[in-house]
Amino acid sequence: MKKMNSSAIDLFKHKMLLAGMINILILSAMLGIQGAGYLGISLGVFAFLVSFHSCWLSATVTRYVRGRNARNQYRSSRKFFRGAVIYVLFTGMALSAVFILFGNQLGTFLIRDIHISICIMIIPGLLLVYGVSEVISGYLQGMGFYMPVKIFYLVRRAATFVGSIAGMKFLKEYGEKVANLKHNQAVTSVYGAFGTMLGILAAGLAGLLLLLIFCLLFHGEMRYMRGKDNARYQESAMHGFRIMFHLGLMQGVRFAMLFSPLLLNYILYIRLCRKDGDSAPWVKTGGFLFGEAVPVMVILILGFTVLNHKNMRQLAGHWKNQAFSQFREKVFAMFLGIFVLFLPLCGAVTVMAEPVLKCLTKDAGKEGADILLYAAAGAVLLVLEIVTYKLLEIWNETLSLYLILLVSFVAQTAFAVVAFQVLEAGVTGIMLGMMVQALLFIVLFFVKFSRRLKLTGNQLKKLVMAMIMAFAAVLVILLIYQIAGKKLSAGGAMAVSVIPGFLLYLAAIVALQIVSDKEAGYMPGGGLFLRINRMLGR
Numbered sequence: 001m002k003k004m005n006s007s008a009i010d011l012f013k014h015k016m017l018l019a020g021m022i023n024i025l026i027l028s029a030m031l032g033i034q035g036a037g038y039l040g041i042s043l044g045v046f047a048f049l050v051s052f053h054s055c056w057l058s059a060t061v062t063r064y065v066r067g068r069n070a071r072n073q074y075r076s077s078r079k080f081f082r083g084a085v086i087y088v089l090f091t092g093m094a095l096s097a098v099f100i101l102f103g104n105q106l107g108t109f110l111i112r113d114i115h116i117s118i119c120i121m122i123i124p125g126l127l128l129v130y131g132v133s134e135v136i137s138g139y140l141q142g143m144g145f146y147m148p149v150k151i152f153y154l155v156r157r158a159a160t161f162v163g164s165i166a167g168m169k170f171l172k173e174y175g176e177k178v179a180n181l182k183h184n185q186a187v188t189s190v191y192g193a194f195g196t197m198l199g200i201l202a203a204g205l206a207g208l209l210l211l212l213i214f215c216l217l218f219h220g221e222m223r224y225m226r227g228k229d230n231a232r233y234q235e236s237a238m239h240g241f242r243i244m245f246h247l248g249l250m251q252g253v254r255f256a257m258l259f260s261p262l263l264l265n266y267i268l269y270i271r272l273c274r275k276d277g278d279s280a281p282w283v284k285t286g287g288f289l290f291g292e293a294v295p296v297m298v299i300l301i302l303g304f305t306v307l308n309h310k311n312m313r314q315l316a317g318h319w320k321n322q323a324f325s326q327f328r329e330k331v332f333a334m335f336l337g338i339f340v341l342f343l344p345l346c347g348a349v350t351v352m353a354e355p356v357l358k359c360l361t362k363d364a365g366k367e368g369a370d371i372l373l374y375a376a377a378g379a380v381l382l383v384l385e386i387v388t389y390k391l392l393e394i395w396n397e398t399l400s401l402y403l404i405l406l407v408s409f410v411a412q413t414a415f416a417v418v419a420f421q422v423l424e425a426g427v428t429g430i431m432l433g434m435m436v437q438a439l440l441f442i443v444l445f446f447v448k449f450s451r452r453l454k455l456t457g458n459q460l461k462k463l464v465m466a467m468i469m470a471f472a473a474v475l476v477i478l479l480i481y482q483i484a485g486k487k488l489s490a491g492g493a494m495a496v497s498v499i500p501g502f503l504l505y506l507a508a509i510v511a512l513q514i515v516s517d518k519e520a521g522y523m524p525g526g527g528l529f530l531r532i533n534r535m536l537g538r
Helices: 006-053 057-070 074-111 114-120 123-142 147-182 186-217 219-227 237-259 261-272 280-320 324-351 353-360 366-394 398-421 428-453 457-483 490-511 517-522 527-535
Strands: none
Touching: 006 057, 006 074, 006 114, 006 123, 006 147, 006 186, 006 237, 006 261, 006 280, 006 353, 057 074, 057 123, 057 237, 074 114, 074 123, 074 219, 074 237, 114 186, 123 147, 123 186, 147 186, 186 219, 237 398, 261 280, 261 398, 261 428, 280 324, 280 353, 280 366, 324 353, 324 366, 324 428, 324 457, 324 490, 324 517, 353 366, 353 490, 366 398, 366 428, 398 428, 457 490, 490 527, 517 527
16 A cells, blocks of 8 residues: 655645635535524634644644654554543543533523524534544554545545535425424524534544544554564553643643634624624624635635645754755745735735625625635735744744744734724724734744844845735736726626736736746745746746
8 A cells, every 4th residue: 555644644634624615615605694604603613622622633643653663662552542532532522511511501602692502512523523533543644554544534525525515405405494484594594504514523423434444454464563562661541641631731722822813703793792682693794704704714825835835844854954044045935935926816815805705605795895805814914824833833942832822812812802892893803803913923923033034135125025016916906806897797807807917917026036946946836937937938
């Protein structure tokens, strides 16, 4: 069986997550914005809990198992795996008990709408299935079985796509009958979202079953490996549990502070701004936010992450091998790629938010366009935050990472409260708070570590030029849209405005020679400029 490595699996997971965001956009369009609100809010809660509980499990288990196998401690590897499973089951069941006991209260607290409780009740099962799957996949990777893990992620994503749509259609039809009896059309949306969540849970169970089948298939080979164990000392399962529990607290708090601002700000928005009894308006806001804007934002970020995956892996190698000049050149090329390619792309989505939203949903409106506008703009800051976050991890600056995260998280929460209560920012305060956290994280990083990067004056000049050109391209796209695009359909407006604007922008970048061949070879998406330079004979 062809073997891969954990880096390739991480890249594949990013691609599968990108496909998952497309799945959410399709489901949102089929459910309508009200149903997208119930689904998106439920998935937002699930994503927060996964970031705290499970998203780091696979990489951690892989690292520990591989380290023990390198010392022929195969029995210790198995016991560590058992300890990780105990951790997942213990913490997962504790969270499940909270949801079972306080499900109705959580729904009322989140959005002042008891209907969402039926969707939230699926989350404990999802969390347990996801956590156990990540532990098993991490163990298989640590034992050297990479292809089965890749097959698992592919099958689970395909099953999620089919199961979510099938569950949504089946229960939405049933919900329509119940809604007619109760004379409450919100029931249709709730049942549609509930069916989607059931379909996602069924897909997760199918993926977990596939992993267990792989474990049975490789049982003989694993037993043979354990037979070669010659270590005098063997760790216990409880030792593995203690390691995972301590790591869980550290990693969980870190990821929770990183990923929770949007959900937290949305809850603050409802609690501090929306005072009337009708929950439909803020459920609709949740649909635009979590069902439309966030998936688009994540697609943009994941696209850059996939292109930048190899660079991040090489960065860690350069720093470890003390190849500091190559490290700094690659870091500069990554920042150049953000300003040259990612900034104008996100800027185009920002100024074209209304036609983009019309392509995604029939319920496009000013509120949705405003949310998508800020989400696309915030994607640039989030990508910069992710890059600086990864640099702190590579440098092993754990204390600085936690302090910067804590300061930026507290500041954004305080800003959100002020925005809602004092500034009356409304729905825009949700996105502005997230942008404040990312911006403050970036600023604090450069204040403390800019000297370590040692960017030259010429490099800073190129970054400034790239930023100016990107903003100029966005203005050109907006101008074309205002003159000609508004008269066309949403798709036609995007084509007429964005394509000429980007062609003019690329021509200007090449003419000014902002990106050299060496920099293009390093930067994510730089192959585009290499091909243009070859076509022009440069």
